[in-house]
Amino acid sequence: MLAASSIGLSRFLENETPTVSLALDQLNVNALIGEITHDLNDTSNAPDLDALLAKAESALRFDLADARLYSLIGEIKYRKGGKDQAYEFFEQARKLSKTEIHALQRSIGHSIETGDLSKAVREIDILLRRWPDRFPAIAEDLPTILSNPDGYQAVLAALKAEAPWRSSLFVALGGNPEGLGSANRLLLDLAASGAPPKSRELSAVINGYIRQKQYESAYRLFLFSLSDEEKKLAGYVFNSTFEPASSGKPFDWQVRNQSSMEVTFATSQDALEGEGGAAVRFLNTPVKGTALQQYIELPPGSYKISLVASARNLKLPKELFWSIRCVGPAGEIARFNIPEGTYNRQALSQDFSVGSAGCPMQLLKLETAAIAESWRFRYVGTLVMHKLSIERLSP
Numbered sequence: 001m002l003a004a005s006s007i008g009l010s011r012f013l014e015n016e017t018p019t020v021s022l023a024l025d026q027l028n029v030n031a032l033i034g035e036i037t038h039d040l041n042d043t044s045n046a047p048d049l050d051a052l053l054a055k056a057e058s059a060l061r062f063d064l065a066d067a068r069l070y071s072l073i074g075e076i077k078y079r080k081g082g083k084d085q086a087y088e089f090f091e092q093a094r095k096l097s098k099t100e101i102h103a104l105q106r107s108i109g110h111s112i113e114t115g116d117l118s119k120a121v122r123e124i125d126i127l128l129r130r131w132p133d134r135f136p137a138i139a140e141d142l143p144t145i146l147s148n149p150d151g152y153q154a155v156l157a158a159l160k161a162e163a164p165w166r167s168s169l170f171v172a173l174g175g176n177p178e179g180l181g182s183a184n185r186l187l188l189d190l191a192a193s194g195a196p197p198k199s200r201e202l203s204a205v206i207n208g209y210i211r212q213k214q215y216e217s218a219y220r221l222f223l224f225s226l227s228d229e230e231k232k233l234a235g236y237v238f239n240s241t242f243e244p245a246s247s248g249k250p251f252d253w254q255v256r257n258q259s260s261m262e263v264t265f266a267t268s269q270d271a272l273e274g275e276g277g278a279a280v281r282f283l284n285t286p287v288k289g290t291a292l293q294q295y296i297e298l299p300p301g302s303y304k305i306s307l308v309a310s311a312r313n314l315k316l317p318k319e320l321f322w323s324i325r326c327v328g329p330a331g332e333i334a335r336f337n338i339p340e341g342t343y344n345r346q347a348l349s350q351d352f353s354v355g356s357a358g359c360p361m362q363l364l365k366l367e368t369a370a371i372a373e374s375w376r377f378r379y380v381g382t383l384v385m386h387k388l389s390i391e392r393l394s395p
Contacts, residue, residue, distance in 0.1 A: 033059075033068050049080050067097035075102060099130040105137060112141055117151030125158050128165040135165055139172040146173075146182035156186060160195045170201040174208030183208070184221060197225065199247045206250050210295070215327070215361040219297045222251040236296060236303075236390035237364065242278035243267060250295045253278075260285040260379065263292060277386040280366070282314075282379035288370040295327070296364050300356040302393040305334060306349040307385060314340050314381035319369040322388070324352065326359035333359065338383060345386065351393065 053076045060069045074089030087110055093103035104127045111120035124138055145151035159166050170186075173179030183205045187197045202225045209218035226234065230247075233239040238252050244265035246253045255263045262281045280291055307322065316338065324334040334352035354362070366385075370377060 033066075033072060037072070049076050052076055053080075065096060067093040067100040067103070070096065071100050071103040071106075074106065078106065098126060101127070101131055101134070105134070108138060108141070112144065115148075117145050117148050118154045120145060121151060121154035121158060125163055125165075128163070128168075132165065132168075135168045135172070139176075142169065142172060143176060143178040143182065146179070146186075152182070152185075156189055159186065159190060160193050162195055167198065167201055167204075170204040174204035174206075175211075176208075177212055180205065180208050180212065180214070180217075184217070187221070188224070191224070199225075199249060203247075203249045210250060210327070210361075213360075215297065218295075219251060219361070222249060225249065236298060236392070237388055238294060238296075240389045241276065241387050242385060251297075252294065254293050256290045256293065258287070258289065258291075259283075260287045261291060277309075277384050280383045280385075282381055282383075284378050284380050286370060286373040286375055286377055287318075287368050287379040288373050290365050290367045293363060293365040296324075296362050296390070297360075298354045298362055298390070300354050300359075302351065302353045303390050304349055304351050304393055305336070305390050306347065306388070307336075308345055308347050308387045309338065310344050310346070310384045310386065311339070312342055312382045314338075314342070314383055316340050316368075316379060317377035320379070320383070321367065321369070323365050323367060325363045325365070326354075327361045327363055328358050333362070 053073065056069055056073045056076065060066075060073065070089045070093035074086040074093065077083075077089065078086035087106070090103040090106050090110075093100045094107065104123055108120050108123045108127065111117070111123060120141075127134055127138070142155075146155060155169075159169070163169075170183055173183035173186075187202060187205060190197050202221065206218045206221050209215070209221065223234070230245075233241075233243060239246070242253070242265045244267060246255065246265065248254060253265075260283055262279075262283070264279050264281075265277070266279065267276045278292065305322065305324065320338040321335050322338075323332055325332045333354065334350060336348060336350040338348075339346070368379070
């Protein structure tokens with residue numbers, strides 16, 4: 001009874017306190033693995049590799065089928081400098097368990113080192129299907145893999161097969177200047193396949209280009225991503241009539257919903273009284289920040305921005321306005337205010353110009369002038385914007 005009780009308590013403690021667990025049951029392999037792993041990962045003390053190896057090899061005699069033990073022995077031998085022996089143990093661990101995490105990670109590194117990038121991608125796929133949270137551990141290797149023709153084709157094949165780590169890949173490449181070119185190429189190749197790019201994948205790469213100030217590349221990729229139906233909405237302002245089909249991509253409308261307001265898009269057929277467009281309903285609370293925004297790309301020249309809007313009981317204590325700002329040092333180049341009150345299909349417009357320098361791309365925003373959320377300044381009513389357009393003026 002006492003032995004059974006010790007074994008049970010040992011199993012209960014094996015995760016939190018493996019050393020105590022082993023004192024209760026020296027044959028508790030889970031506790032032994034936990035203790036050795038802890039010592040190997042302890043950055044404050046140099047581990048006694050010989051002692052750890054002896055413990056792992058002793059445990060292996062009692063459990064020849066535990067892949068984790070082979071993996072631990074491989075790691076210890078790797079750290080002792082015996083890499084060839086280490087990879088033999090990693091390979092044995094993977095024969096027993098294809099998803100043994102440490103052996104997989106070491107095997108991926110070895111495949112990259114030896115130039116077998118097709119194998120590396122297959123192993124990455126196995127790792128990330130079982131352990132999706134391990135993506136950051138392999139992200140830094142992706143540009144190297146994709147720069148090789150075999151590696152690129154292997155990654156492309158995995159993406160075409162809808163690998164579950166597809167979106168994570170594009171987020172990682174979009175955040176790495178060295179990965180943007182490969183990401184762009186992958187998106188182009190996927191577009192011609194049966195597994196075309198998704199909006200969030202395109203957005204990750206477009207935003208990556210914007211962060212790197214490669215605005216032309218960002219806009220070209222956006223235009224390339226448009227479907228035949230979306231191409232009908234193209235213009236200096238994309239989807240100028242606020243059709244309810246926003247993709248969320250940077251050159252499409254991005255809605256900044258807040259608890260202080262509701263923003264909805266509707267076609268004229270769906271809207272009440274035939275008032276299609278973007279409806280912004282204020283909820284009698286303070287409003288600070290942006291309701292809608294879109295990146296635009298206007299070449300240097302003179303322009304007119306025009307809005308057709310309706311309002312119902314609109315009260316704007318700290319102003320509501322459309323602004324156009326350069327994405328760069330030039331700052332704001334145009335602003336016009338939305339009037340208060342109740343009106344139907346009122347036309348508003350303002351001329352502005354884009355200089356020849358310092359304004360390669362612009363940000364169009366509907367925002368308030370509120371600096372702080374004070375309950376003295378509460379926004380009330382509904383604004384419906386039927387059409388917002390920009391046209392170039394003749395020189």
